[in-house]
Amino acid sequence: MTGSSPPGIKTVLHPVSDLAKAKAVYAALLGIPPQTDSSYYVGFEVEGQHIGLVPGGGPQGMTSPVAYWHVPDIEAKLAEVIAAGATVKEAAQEVGGGRIVATVIDPDGNVLGLLQDR
Numbered sequence: 001m002t003g004s005s006p007p008g009i010k011t012v013l014h015p016v017s018d019l020a021k022a023k024a025v026y027a028a029l030l031g032i033p034p035q036t037d038s039s040y041y042v043g044f045e046v047e048g049q050h051i052g053l054v055p056g057g058g059p060q061g062m063t064s065p066v067a068y069w070h071v072p073d074i075e076a077k078l079a080e081v082i083a084a085g086a087t088v089k090e091a092a093q094e095v096g097g098g099r100i101v102a103t104v105i106d107p108d109g110n111v112l113g114l115l116q117d118r
Contacts, residue, residue, distance in 0.1 A: 068113030
């Protein structure tokens with residue numbers, strides 16, 4: 001896989017109600033300006049971690065932050081966590097740039113994200 005990174009939580013997306021206000025707070029907190037800055041997404045890269053701000057929870061309707069585990073094979077990991085008791089919230093889908101994401105719900109209702117870079 002080209003562009004892949006080691007497994008682990010490296011991306012956390014936060015739903016926000018006011019993107020401009022949230023962007024100011026996160027820029028102050030992180031001490032850097034966003035590297036991605038659009039009307040539908042603001043992203044910060046800091047110390048190997050990606051922090052994203054999603055206005056209104058985005059098309060996936062997030063209501064709380066979602067941590068994304070970076071995995072080498074998203075379909076294999078989906079099968080593994082489903083067999084262990086998770087349920088699919090959003091099936092694997094490409095979101096651009098060779099990035100594939102999916103979300104599952106654990107037995108307690110927590111949303112867990114999976115992310116694969118090709």
